[in-house]
Amino acid sequence: MSKPPDSGRRSERSRRAILDAALALVGEVGYNKLTIEAIAARAGVGKQTIYRWWPSKAAVLLDASLALAGEAGADSGWSGFPDTGDLAADLKAVLRATADEFADPRHDAPARALTAAGATDPELGARFTDQLLEPQLALYEARLRSAQRAGQLAADADVRLVVEMLLGPLTYRWLLRTAPLTHAYTDALVDSVLSGVAKVTVR
Amino acid sequence: MSKPPDSGRRSERSRRAILDAALALVGEVGYNKLTIEAIAARAGVGKQTIYRWWPSKAAVLLDASLALAGEAGADSGWSGFPDTGDLAADLKAVLRATADEFADPRHDAPARALTAAGATDPELGARFTDQLLEPQLALYEARLRSAQRAGQLAADADVRLVVEMLLGPLTYRWLLRTAPLTHAYTDALVDSVLSGVAKVTVR
Numbered sequence: 001m002s003k004p005p006d007s008g009r010r011s012e013r014s015r016r017a018i019l020d021a022a023l024a025l026v027g028e029v030g031y032n033k034l035t036i037e038a039i040a041a042r043a044g045v046g047k048q049t050i051y052r053w054w055p056s057k058a059a060v061l062l063d064a065s066l067a068l069a070g071e072a073g074a075d076s077g078w079s080g081f082p083d084t085g086d087l088a089a090d091l092k093a094v095l096r097a098t099a100d101e102f103a104d105p106r107h108d109a110p111a112r113a114l115t116a117a118g119a120t121d122p123e124l125g126a127r128f129t130d131q132l133l134e135p136q137l138a139l140y141e142a143r144l145r146s147a148q149r150a151g152q153l154a155a156d157a158d159v160r161l162v163v164e165m166l167l168g169p170l171t172y173r174w175l176l177r178t179a180p181l182t183h184a185y186t187d188a189l190v191d192s193v194l195s196g197v198a199k200v201t202v203r
Numbered sequence: 204m205s206k207p208p209d210s211g212r213r214s215e216r217s218r219r220a221i222l223d224a225a226l227a228l229v230g231e232v233g234y235n236k237l238t239i240e241a242i243a244a245r246a247g248v249g250k251q252t253i254y255r256w257w258p259s260k261a262a263v264l265l266d267a268s269l270a271l272a273g274e275a276g277a278d279s280g281w282s283g284f285p286d287t288g289d290l291a292a293d294l295k296a297v298l299r300a301t302a303d304e305f306a307d308p309r310h311d312a313p314a315r316a317l318t319a320a321g322a323t324d325p326e327l328g329a330r331f332t333d334q335l336l337e338p339q340l341a342l343y344e345a346r347l348r349s350a351q352r353a354g355q356l357a358a359d360a361d362v363r364l365v366v367e368m369l370l371g372p373l374t375y376r377w378l379l380r381t382a383p384l385t386h387a388y389t390d391a392l393v394d395s396v397l398s399g400v401a402k403v404t405v406r
Binding site: 112115154175185195 | 233315318323324325329332337340355357360361364365370371372374378379380382388391397398400401402
């Protein structure tokens with residue numbers, strides 16, 4: 001079976017147009033009003049083209065978010081978690097950038113849509129967690145293990161728990177909109193996670 | 204204008220039937236497939252009765268969850284946050300109970316549905332946060348301020364941040380289903396929040 005010589009390139013152009021349309025539309029109309037029809041119209045493709053590649057609007061958004069995450073990494077020249085040897089400084093730099101990303105409407109709308117869809121759809125939630133989230137958590141874990149080797153993090157600390165102590169509060173405040181995500185907040189979070197909040201008594 | 208003598212009691216019975224039906228159905232069919240029609244049929248009322256009181260299925264679920272939270276409090280005889288004088292023990296007891304509640308299907312399905320709906324609907328999210336969540340966070344904050352007065356928590360600790368350090372990781376793990384919510388996990392979380400995870404060096 002042979003394809004026309006440029007069908008791969010055309011497919012890639014359509015795929016890209018569909019992902020861009022999905023990201024733009026979810027920001028404009030919100031997830032609940034997002035439809036496959038509107039994505040197809042905006043992308044200039046037929047509805048069937050979308051259904052050939054994706055089973056649902058949530059699946060389109062997941063791939064769009066994966067593409068966006070890849071670009072964000074490429075744009076910023078980010079090639080991994082910083083490791084300057086100063087754990088607190090590195091965590092603060094990354095959490096500040098994460099707070100800025102959550103505040104960016106380009107990221108906020110699709111991230112809310114996927115979190116919402118994944119919360120009530122276990123199969124989609126598992127794909128979201130495995131494909132989009134876990135690779136990011138792995139970067140935190142690698143940095144924390146490096147800090148354990150350097151003697152900056154308790155040797156018996158559960159690195160997954162520490163990652164959740166950093167990203168859990170940030171995600172909670174973002175998702176529930178209980179308070180603004182400022183750099184002062186993320187800095188205080190990093191200091192509190194590292195040092196603890198119990199009163200240290202000198203005996 | 205006078206009402207028939209028992210219309211108030213009949214209304215309350217209908218309201219209660221609608222809330223019970225909404226909770227049962229969201230657990231059975233999930234939020235995405237939940238409809239006002241199905242709630243009305245299960246409750247034995249007309250669709251218009253529901254629309255007279257609530258604008259959407261999410262609004263019904265919010266009131267159902269508020270009723271459920273009130274009952275859970277009454278069932279357990281819970282009249283406030285424990286304050287035995289031992290902050291770590293009190294936090295562990297409450298977080299264990301919270302983990303158990305998240306694992307209870309009666310709570311899990313409506314909580315996921317409301318979190319999802321609130322994530323993408325700011326107006327509903329604000330009601331969810333103000334009416335259901337903030338009263339719970341206030342109980343944590345009161346316990347933490349008591350610990351500050353007792354000299355167990357750092358005097359300059361931001362109590363809201365500490366609450367988020369406790370509930371953020373738990374909620375994150377629950378929502379994203381990254382790992383099971385065990386009592387060992389919530390105990391380790393409390394210890395890590397209080398003591399910090401940085402390696403303490405003796406100088």
